[in-house]
Amino acid sequence: MTNPTLSAAGAGLAGTHLGTGLSIRHAVMELGDGDTRVRALDDVSLDVAPGEFLAIVGPSGSGKSSLLAIAGALASPDSGTVTVNGQDLSRLSQGKRAAFRLANIGFVFQSGNLIPALTAADQLRLVNRLAGGPKRFDPMALLDSVGMAHRAANRPGQLSGGERQRVGIARALVSGAKLLLVDEPTASLDRARSREVVELLARQSREHGVATVMVTHDHDVLGHCDRIVEMVDGRLGLPAPVS
Ligand SMILES: Nc1ncnc2c1ncn2[C@@H]1O[C@H](COP(=O)(O)OP(=O)(O)OP(=O)(O)O)[C@@H](O)[C@H]1O
Numbered sequence: 213m214t215n216p217t218l219s220a221a222g223a224g225l226a227g228t229h230l231g232t233g234l235s236i237r238h239a240v241m242e243l244g245d246g247d248t249r250v251r252a253l254d255d256v257s258l259d260v261a262p263g264e265f266l267a268i269v270g271p272s273g274s275g276k277s278s279l280l281a282i283a284g285a286l287a288s289p290d291s292g293t294v295t296v297n298g299q300d301l302s303r304l305s306q307g308k309r310a311a312f313r314l315a316n317i318g319f320v321f322q323s324g325n326l327i328p329a330l331t332a333a334d335q336l337r338l339v340n341r342l343a344g345g346p347k348r349f350d351p352m353a354l355l356d357s358v359g360m361a362h363r364a365a366n367r368p369g370q371l372s373g374g375e376r377q378r379v380g381i382a383r384a385l386v387s388g389a390k391l392l393l394v395d396e397p398t399a400s401l402d403r404a405r406s407r408e409v410v411e412l413l414a415r416q417s418r419e420h421g422v423a424t425v426m427v428t429h430d431h432d433v434l435g436h437c438d439r440i441v442e443m444v445d446g447r448l449g450l451p452a453p454v455s
Pocket residue numbers: 243244245248250251252270271272273274275276277278279
C-alpha cells in the first residue's frame with residue numbers, strides 16, 4: 213500500500229501525464245446572487261493521474277462538492293479549464309457533454325445510489341445500455357472484481373450498506389470510465405466496512421488505471437489514498453498531517 217504523500221495540490225504528478233486523468237487549471241466558480249454570492253472555487257488547480265487515488269478533505273462549505281461538480285461536467289467553472297482524458301469540457305456542447313460523462317466519468321455517492329427495483333446485475337446492465345456499450349455485456353466479471361458476484365440477483369434492499377457501495381463502484385466502472393468521482397462513500401458505514409470499501413476503491417484505481425477523486429470526512433480511511441489535499445474557503449492547499 214502506498215503511503216499518503218502530503219504534497220501541495222497539483223504539484224504531485226503534474227506535467228507527467230498531460231492528456232490523461234483529470235486536469236483542472238485556475239478554476240473559479242461563484243454561486244448564489246447578490247449578498248449571498250459565494251466564491252465556491254477560488255483559483256483551483258489540480259492534476260490527478262491515471263491510477264492515482266486522491267482524497268479531498270476540508271470543512272463543510274469549503275467547496276469540495278463544487279470541485280466534484282466541475283470535474284464531473286455537472287457544472288462549469290466561470291473561468292479556468294477542466295480537462296478529462298485530454299478533453300477540454302468547455303469545448304463540448306450540452307448534449308456531447310452528457311455523452312462524454314456517461315462514457316468517461318463514473319460517480320459513486322454516499323449510499324450507492326442504486327435503483328431500488330433492479331438487481332445488482334441489472335444496475336450494471338442498465339448503465340451499459342445507456343452508455344451504448346456492447347449488446348452482449350456480461351456484468352459478472354465486474355461484480356466479481358468487487359466481491360459481489362454471489363449477490364448478482366439481489367436488489368439493493370437485500371444488500372448491506374457496504375455491499376450496496378461495492379455494487380455502486382462496479383456500476384461506476386461499467387463503461388470503462390477513467391475518472392471516478394466519489395462523494396463520502398463511507399458516510400453510512402461502520403469502520404470495518406468503510407475500510408473495505410476504500411481499499412476496494414484503491415485497488416480498482418490501480419488495476420484499471422482510473423484517476424479517482426474521493427471527498428471524505430472520514431480520516432480513518434486516508435491511509436489508503438496516494439495523496440491527500442485539503443480545501444479551505446474554495447482553495448486547495450496542504451493538509452494537516454494524518455494521524
Ligand atoms: N446553489 C448554491 N447557491 C449558493 N451558494 C451555494 C450553492 N451551493 C453551494 N453554495 C455555497 O458554496 C460554498 C461551497 O459549497 P460546497 O457544497 O461545494 O462545499 P462542501 O465543501 O462540499 O460542503 P459539505 O462538506 O458541507 O458538503 C458554500 O459556501 C456553500 O454555501
